[in-house]
Amino acid sequence: MLKALILVGGVSSRMGKDKYLLNVNSKPQYIYLAELLKELNIPIYISCNKNQQNNIESRFDVIVDIFQGVGPMGGIASAFELDNNVDWLVIACDLILIDRATIKFLISKQDEPSDIITFIKRDSDFPETTITIYKSSTHSLFKQAIADKSYSLQKILRKCKLETINPPEKNKLWNANTPIELQEAQKFIKGLNL
Template sequence: MTGNNIAPLKGLVLCGGQSTRMQENKSRISYHGMPQWRYLADLLTSFKLETYLSCRKDQQTDFDHYSRLISDSVPYGGPSAGLLSAHQAQPDSAWLVLACDLPLISRQSLEILVRERDAEQSATAFISPVNDLPEPLIAIWEPAGLRALWQNVEAGKNCPRKTLLNTHIRLLHNPYATEQYNANTPEEKAVALKQVTGQSLRP
């Protein structure tokens, strides 16, 4: 895939989770003086990306009239629902994807993904500092990767990471790997808030 054949890159913030462990809506937590969904959307928009929020249909009024929403349109659960709904809506687009549970992510990490994107692979992703596996929800998914995810989900394999492990991807070490921290519980939220207090992570 070269030249004009490269899929246009767009932004996608995944907001459709149930937030069961956090006991509150993760997309609405304020780490940076605004709801987390807004922080992440602004971060992606700062790269001049047309940026969408992925959400459940019952969430459509939760985002302060944000104009670009993609509600779940496929009969699957988990983050795959958001990824595949975006792919269904715009099958020729690539997506720079961020989960809403990333309170420490900043522009410096995303600059690496954008700069090192390999559109000939199924995805460009960071290595997780926790388990050395690909990070599927801080990644650029190409159309080929999303087609592979669709095939796997239809076969009962509803795991974006396993799709990345079984396709050709560009895997990157992030020198700012602490920014890949996930906050999914009240305890992890407290840790993240302490980290943010001493940092300037504006887009």
């Protein structure tokens, strides 16, 4: 079984405001992503920190980070604490150009004989870590990483049987972490809508 986890728990220090509340796609970003996933009939959870919990609309299931201050690792490890018998499709809230077709393409690879399935990054040869399927077989690695205080998702990827795929459109993996990156992405969106 596959469940979806939308990561919103970061502090957004480089952006200067909460990325999950950015209104880029005509609604707060976490709602935009949840609605994309809802169309794919996947159970959806919003991964957030304690301070954000009250900002998430009550219609959404929430997983509050058990492991605070360790980045995306904490959100994913917390999801495995909730349910370690499923595969988790993880999507970060700063992927503001992601679309249903790209997500469906990733999901279509779920049956590959691997522990993790992910895309190659838009702007490098490294694998993505936050538009990724982490299979239940990785649960023990997350537990160990938390115990070792080793919070790098790239290290988890290197310890697993990894399946990397090219996205149908690389620009759909655009991360907006700073105001300048957000402005560039918004220009790109406007160009698409002309």
